[in-house]
Amino acid sequence: MSRFLNNNNKVVSCAACKTLEKIKNPSMVSSYNSWYGMKRRCGCPNQTGYERYGGRGITYDPKWETFEGFYKDMGDRPGPNYDLDRINNDGNYCKENCHWITHLENCKNRGGRRATRLYTFDGKTMCIADWAKEIGISPASLQKRLNKGWPLEIALSPEKHDGGDRSKHVTPSESPTKGKTTRNKNSKYITVGDVTKTYTEWEIEKNLSKGLISKRLQQGCTPYEAVMNPVRKQ
Secondary structure, eight states: OOEEEOTTSOEEEGGGOOHHHHOOOHHHHHHHHHHHHHHHHHHOTTSTTGGGTGGGTOOBOGGGGSHHHHHHHHOSOSOTTEEEEESSTTSOBSGGGEEEEEHHHHHHHOOGGGOOOEEEETTEEEEHHHHHHHHTSOHHHHHHHHHTTOOHHHHTSSSOOOGGGGGGOOOSOOOTTOEEEEEOSSOEEEEETTEEEEHHHHHHHTTOOTTHHHHHHHTTOOHHHHHHSOOOOO
8 A cells, every 4th residue: 555744744554544435527537647646756755866856855735635736726637648837846736836847848847867868860859759759660669679779870760770780781982992980889880882880890700800990990901991891810
């Protein structure tokens, strides 16, 4: 059974609130869920994210102790993709400091260490959700690509990639004697001509020893030379 603290620091059981059982309007039920979530964030130490709300002193208008008081001020939640948001992130929950905004707007407005990261590519700067919509894939799929260290020109392509499919990505044409490298925190990629692969993938394909490409680059070889030059036989 869920429990939370009210504004007077008294433990209240969710069983004490019978309001939800009387609600028939779906929009009102949605508002109720937002209200109940707000109370848990402010008063339940076991609630995920409590440290950002009740843990740092964020509370709510005494009138909002009851759902009726909250509903009178905020009305119906506009839709399932809307959140109850505080205009001033350091202020309490009350009519003057709250409004309904979409999940996407809420993500963009987050500050501090939870701020939404923006990615700039091809002259555009957008968050993951917007980029995912732009290229026609899910935000989760795009996040997985970025977590794997894929270069933005591949991660932000609408093509499906799995395993070695990254090698099929076409970049602007270049001279076959030229290439470029893209280094990431977790992965290394090198492009020769119009083909992009990881160092390991190139070494396997060209039958090179592990680490040889990196060694050649450190010795001053061009990316093309590092990948295409055969191993000298002793």
